[in-house]
Amino acid sequence: MTSVLYDVPGPKARRISLIGSVIGTVVIVGLLAWIAMTLAQQGIFEGRRWAIFTRGDVWMLLGNGLGATLSAAAVAAVIAFPLGLMLCLLRISLVAWIRIPTRVVLEFLRGMPVVLMMLFVLLGFGTSQFVAVVTGLVLYNLAIFAEILRAGIQSLPKGQREAGLTIGLTSFQSRMFIELPQAIRRMMPSLVAQLVVLLKDTSLGYIVAYGELLRAVQVMADFLGNAFLFPIFFVAAAIYIAINICVSRIAVWIERRGSKKAAGGVAPAMIRTGLEGAGNDPVAKNIVPGPDKK
Amino acid sequence: MDVIIENLPLYWNGFLRTLFLSVVSGIIALVLGTLLAAARVSPVAALRGFSTVYVEVLRNTPLTIAFFFAAIVLPRLGVKFEQFEIAAIIALSAYTAAFIAEAVRSGVNSVALGQAEAARSIGMNFGQVLSLIILPQALRTVIPPLINILIALVKNSSVAGAFFVLELFGYGRQMANANGDQVMTVLLGVAFFYLLITIPLGILASTVERKVAIAR
Amino acid sequence: MTAFMTRRKSLFVAATAALALSLSACGGSTPGTSNPSVAEKPTFAANSTMAKLSSAGTIKIGTKYDQPLFGQVGLDGKPVGFDVEMGKLIAAKLGIAADKIEWSETVSANREPFIEQGKVDLVIATYTINDKRKQVVSFAGPYYEAGQALMVNKDNDSIKKPEDVKGKKVCSVTGSTPAGTIVDKYGAVLVPAATYSACLEPLRNKQVEAVTTDNVILAGFVDKEPDAFKLASDQTFTKEPYGIGLKKDDTEFRNWINDQLEAFSKDGSYKKAWEATAGTVIKTAPELPAINRY
Numbered sequence: 001m002t003s004v005l006y007d008v009p010g011p012k013a014r015r016i017s018l019i020g021s022v023i024g025t026v027v028i029v030g031l032l033a034w035i036a037m038t039l040a041q042q043g044i045f046e047g048r049r050w051a052i053f054t055r056g057d058v059w060m061l062l063g064n065g066l067g068a069t070l071s072a073a074a075v076a077a078v079i080a081f082p083l084g085l086m087l088c089l090l091r092i093s094l095v096a097w098i099r100i101p102t103r104v105v106l107e108f109l110r111g112m113p114v115v116l117m118m119l120f121v122l123l124g125f126g127t128s129q130f131v132a133v134v135t136g137l138v139l140y141n142l143a144i145f146a147e148i149l150r151a152g153i154q155s156l157p158k159g160q161r162e163a164g165l166t167i168g169l170t171s172f173q174s175r176m177f178i179e180l181p182q183a184i185r186r187m188m189p190s191l192v193a194q195l196v197v198l199l200k201d202t203s204l205g206y207i208v209a210y211g212e213l214l215r216a217v218q219v220m221a222d223f224l225g226n227a228f229l230f231p232i233f234f235v236a237a238a239i240y241i242a243i244n245i246c247v248s249r250i251a252v253w254i255e256r257r258g259s260k261k262a263a264g265g266v267a268p269a270m271i272r273t274g275l276e277g278a279g280n281d282p283v284a285k286n287i288v289p290g291p292d293k294k
Numbered sequence: 295m296d297v298i299i300e301n302l303p304l305y306w307n308g309f310l311r312t313l314f315l316s317v318v319s320g321i322i323a324l325v326l327g328t329l330l331a332a333a334r335v336s337p338v339a340a341l342r343g344f345s346t347v348y349v350e351v352l353r354n355t356p357l358t359i360a361f362f363f364a365a366i367v368l369p370r371l372g373v374k375f376e377q378f379e380i381a382a383i384i385a386l387s388a389y390t391a392a393f394i395a396e397a398v399r400s401g402v403n404s405v406a407l408g409q410a411e412a413a414r415s416i417g418m419n420f421g422q423v424l425s426l427i428i429l430p431q432a433l434r435t436v437i438p439p440l441i442n443i444l445i446a447l448v449k450n451s452s453v454a455g456a457f458f459v460l461e462l463f464g465y466g467r468q469m470a471n472a473n474g475d476q477v478m479t480v481l482l483g484v485a486f487f488y489l490l491i492t493i494p495l496g497i498l499a500s501t502v503e504r505k506v507a508i509a510r
Numbered sequence: 511m512t513a514f515m516t517r518r519k520s521l522f523v524a525a526t527a528a529l530a531l532s533l534s535a536c537g538g539s540t541p542g543t544s545n546p547s548v549a550e551k552p553t554f555a556a557n558s559t560m561a562k563l564s565s566a567g568t569i570k571i572g573t574k575y576d577q578p579l580f581g582q583v584g585l586d587g588k589p590v591g592f593d594v595e596m597g598k599l600i601a602a603k604l605g606i607a608a609d610k611i612e613w614s615e616t617v618s619a620n621r622e623p624f625i626e627q628g629k630v631d632l633v634i635a636t637y638t639i640n641d642k643r644k645q646v647v648s649f650a651g652p653y654y655e656a657g658q659a660l661m662v663n664k665d666n667d668s669i670k671k672p673e674d675v676k677g678k679k680v681c682s683v684t685g686s687t688p689a690g691t692i693v694d695k696y697g698a699v700l701v702p703a704a705t706y707s708a709c710l711e712p713l714r715n716k717q718v719e720a721v722t723t724d725n726v727i728l729a730g731f732v733d734k735e736p737d738a739f740k741l742a743s744d745q746t747f748t749k750e751p752y753g754i755g756l757k758k759d760d761t762e763f764r765n766w767i768n769d770q771l772e773a774f775s776k777d778g779s780y781k782k783a784w785e786a787t788a789g790t791v792i793k794t795a796p797e798l799p800a801i802n803r804y
Binding site for chain 3: 055057058060061064119122123126206207208209211218219220221222223224225226229
Binding site for chain 1: 367396438445478
């Protein structure tokens, strides 16, 4: 493994690093073992407490909660992305009376707590809980999507837009067909990260009593009693982490498939630390030793 | 409007609590996140591994569950806090640090290749390359995303209200319960005080962004 | 990397399959519920709310989903408790069977707006009658008079009365009425939690000195863990008359409900409702408080 940040470690450095790594690993494993032991002493891992997971209705409730979480997140993401794209275009418009009000709106949406927006929609417009949750998520995430895409467009070399205009595209066409596609690809990691945030933010729906996964978990812990609090929360944490990692991985996979088809991207010289999966842009990959080279 | 003016002391208390939680957690998260990012690009495999696992797990966990571990599991392990604010700060900063680490790492990746090569060619070691050459340049480009993360932190602090800490949103719910006839007005007041923190941060982000913008 | 991906995917597929499997398994019924006999074709004055509801054959009732013994949602998603029984009794008098009631969760912040917007016909949700609320909704009842109490650790003899908690940490639910009282009247330091059961852990760990809410709910916790907790005293220190919230100035409907409540008390169905729910913890059924006909 090499990186431009440091020289290839010599035998001595490698030995020190190995010893350090072993000690560090032992300490962490020891710590985890101690935590597990302490909790076990308090009876957290007794079979009686975990037996609830053999019950059908427990899984049914978890399944319903998961369904509610995923459906709210999916609908919100599908609505928020195009809206974010639109607002991004308005935000970088050359016309001041479009650009400035858009900026004010985005600034406001970004600064408002999502829980409050959900409550306002529910109480102010008398919508269903699902609509309130989705609207709250859309309003916040469209602002973030718009900001991410704008950052992406602005990080492109100026030549891209100039070239577009030179071949006779209008300003709008250049944004749509030249700049945005590149910006989306370039900002894919941030967009996916935001998607995960959106998925997790569905848990804020508790405020309007939307029955998503975390709410289901709390209801269950309340109903079954305090003894089952720990098992239920451990399982909930595991479900969330598994799903979010799945979302991230699927996105990485889609991204990689997409970039194979695309023609060589534009890549300013970037420092590759050799850690971000395979290189997404072939140019950079050729300059810098990636993880696949020894 | 009267209900907001009547309860102004409560709003102000809540505002200060939220501000306190956000500032302390923000500072801890910035330090911790930068260290994690440094570990992630370091030559030591174990550090890279630890940092990667930490960031992956924390980023994919809902904040509520992070709070559960800090406020309920930790006391079971014998770590008991006199003040629940400490649990809230642990949860908020541990969670936010993962996002900051990711942002800083992407900043490191955006620094031109020649910078690190030049630094190494004049004999700098990893620590020097990172702290003297790469991070100062990286931080400049990541300030806008970092501020976005801090804005999210301010709003996330409202989750503490469910875990034994009174803050702005908790006071808001208290006031909404006491003033059933004016729920919307009470909540609008809460929104105003959040915006009082987040909007200036947002404006700061775009100002910094304009100042440090690199022409390409 | 690819191998990792595949493993993740198969994990996800396995998890989905497990969920689907458990979805088909069905949960059992919840204890503590009853089916009051439904009135057949009751007659009401034309255009009254009762007539409308009766001919519609359905009623929307808001209740809390996280108040043990009063309104708590079970694993099957249906609420159970004394409030719920009251709702069923009233619906039965309108000729509406228990399974035709549309329950929805009302949290403290949305009770008044839900009634005003007509999203619910009634709110039976441990809803204390007070003057501020009377300005926007009307109350039938009270159907029960709760009183606030304190719960402490079994070995704690230093707290007997509410005056003893001055300057001490007391846990209660964020934004609830008992939380307000203990702070404003008795100068306790509030430690707010999401639900009452969430207060148990800090109490057990001695991070708070007491938990406060209505005595019946606390009695429920003591009943489950008599070796860990006890009530500080049998005396309550507030009076919380629980009313049934309905649209403001629908006096006809309010009077009708009041009449029904008195009838429930006479024919023993009030007592039966208590015994099926809160009576599992507090054996002696309360008398129906004097109805407040304003």
